[in-house]
Amino acid sequence: xxxxxxxxxxxxxxxxxxxxDRWSAWFDGLELSRTEDGATVLRGPxxxxxxxxxxxxxxxxxxxxxxxxxxxxPDDATEKPGLSxxxxxxxxxxxxx
Numbered sequence: 001x002x003x004x005x006x007x008x009x010x011x012x013x014x015x016x017x018x019x020x021d022r023w024s025a026w027f028d029g030l031e032l033s034r035t036e037d038g039a040t041v042l043r044g045p046x047x048x049x050x051x052x053x054x055x056x057x058x059x060x061x062x063x064x065x066x067x068x069x070x071x072x073x074p075d076d077a078t079e080k081p082g083l084s085x086x087x088x089x090x091x092x093x094x095x096x097x
Contacts, residue, residue, distance in 0.1 A: 008047040014067040
C-alpha cells in the first residue's frame with residue numbers, strides 16, 4: 001500500500017510574512033520554514049481536499065497573502081535555497097492573540 005494514500009498528499013504552501021514555529025499546531029502540525037525574502041513555507045501531509053481547503057481558510061483568516069501552493073513529494077529535501085528552518089521571528093496574530 002502506498003503511504004501517500006493513508007496519510008494524504010504532501011503540500012508546500014508559501015505565504016508572504018513570517019510565522020514562528022508556534023503556528024505549526026494551528027496549521028495541523030505542518031513544518032514551518034522561513035525564507036530569506038520574508039515568506040513562510042508550510043510543508044507536510046494533508047489528509048484530503050477538505051483538509052487542504054481548511055488550511056487555506058485559516059491562512060485567509062490571519063490575512064497573510066498566499067504566494068503558492070504546490071503538491072510535492074515527501075522525499076524532497078527540506079533544505080532548499082532560500083529556506084532557513086532555524087530562523088524564528090516573533091509574529092503577532094492580527095486579532096492581537
